[in-house]
Amino acid sequence: RAKAAGRGGYAIFDGDMHVQAMKRMQLEHDLRVAVAQQVFALHYQPIVDLKTQQITGFEALIRWDHPTRGFISPDEFIPVAEETGMIAPISRWVLQTACEQAAQWRSQWPHRHHLRMSINLSGYDLRQATLVETVQHVLTQTQLPAHILTLEITESMLIEDIETAIERLLQLQELGVRISIDDFGTGYSSLSYLYNLPANYLKIDKSFVSQMQLGNTNYKIVEAVVTLSDQLGLAAIAEGIETPQQLNWLEALGCELGQGYLLSRPLSTEAATALLSAQST
Numbered sequence: 492r493a494k495a496a497g498r499g500g501y502a503i504f505d506g507d508m509h510v511q512a513m514k515r516m517q518l519e520h521d522l523r524v525a526v527a528q529q530v531f532a533l534h535y536q537p538i539v540d541l542k543t544q545q546i547t548g549f550e551a552l553i554r555w556d557h558p559t560r561g562f563i564s565p566d567e568f569i570p571v572a573e574e575t576g577m578i579a580p581i582s583r584w585v586l587q588t589a590c591e592q593a594a595q596w597r598s599q600w601p602h603r604h605h606l607r608m609s610i611n612l613s614g615y616d617l618r619q620a621t622l623v624e625t626v627q628h629v630l631t632q633t634q635l636p637a638h639i640l641t642l643e644i645t646e647s648m649l650i651e652d653i654e655t656a657i658e659r660l661l662q663l664q665e666l667g668v669r670i671s672i673d674d675f676g677t678g679y680s681s682l683s684y685l686y687n688l689p690a691n692y693l694k695i696d697k698s699f700v701s702q703m704q705l706g707n708t709n710y711k712i713v714e715a716v717v718t719l720s721d722q723l724g725l726a727a728i729a730e731g732i733e734t735p736q737q738l739n740w741l742e743a744l745g746c747e748l749g750q751g752y753l754l755s756r757p758l759s760t761e762a763a764t765a766l767l768s769a770q771s772t
């Protein structure tokens with residue numbers, strides 16, 4: 492009801508809307524240029540076995556170095572990409588690049604053939620019937636065994652259209668790729684669906700991990716999700732581990748896998764390769 496606020500209020504409201512709209516149009520424009528020129532990069536964050544401290548694989552995370560604004564968080568530009576359909580070429584590029592990288596590391600260090608690669612998909616991708624074909628195509632082309640690839644789907648995008656999602660996840664699992672439910676605990680999925688969900692991993696959202704204190708609500712939520720994963724026959728992955736204390740608690744609770752700044756930040760291709768190289772000699 493901006494008009495009711497009188498002329499002054501109306502002008503401020505209108506001006507603010509205008510600024511927001513301009514910013515959004517600028518971002519959309521810049522994103523379109525970025526997509527056309529493929530100026531994105533992938534960083535790779537290790538996923539670690541909490542018992543052995545061994546790296547079991549990496550999660551590919553997209554990075555956009557904007558010409559004037561510097562790095563823009565995927566949390567800011569991925570939603571814009573989803574709304575405009577630009578997510579399709581972006582996801583295709585992420586899939587291709589991450590699979591090529593995983594294939595390259597495999598050929599460089601054949602004895603580390605268990606190293607896995609995870610990528611993030613959006614709800615838009617999941618709704619495309621062509622997704623399964625595209626994934627198959629990229630696996631064939633890069634000669635990457637399907638079981639090396641994990642597709643991360645957030646819990647909240649699953650529940651938008653659970654029937655289609657389940658069907659698509661089943662098709663993907665038939666290819667041999669693995670499925671990870673990302674940001675688990677923030678999306679309110681129904682328990683009855685969860686028990687029939689075609690998935691391999693549950694990723695405990697970092698908001699729970701970061702707020703853990705011995706015996707508090709977040710601690711109990713993490714404990715419950717680890718137990719639930721176990722019951723569903725899935726492996727639990729804790730995100731956002733930043734302190735040795737959190738790491739100890741998670742390990743004691745029986746959480747198998749973890750990620751976080753304490754273990755490693757997301758690394759450039761060069762840094763990830765150097766890390767593997769240092770561990771392989």
Ligand code: C2E
Pocket residue numbers: 536551552553564565566569582585611612613643673674697730731732733750751752753757
């Ligand atoms: P996500 O998939 O849940 O990724 C985890 C986010 O937590 C990443 O942020 C990662 O850098 C950050 N992180 C890792 N360890 C820690 C930690 O110890 N503490 C804290 N505070 N944060 C940590 P990032 O890279 O900014 O990505 C944000 C989100 O953007 C991702 O959340 C994912 O939903 C989305 N995203 C990233 N890359 C892609 C992509 O290639 N495609 C799509 N569709 N989405 C992507």
Ligand code: MG
Pocket residue numbers: 550611643673
């Ligand atoms: Mg993820």
Ligand code: MG
Pocket residue numbers: 673674694696697730
């Ligand atoms: Mg997450």
Ligand code: MG
Pocket residue numbers: 674
């Ligand atoms: Mg997230």
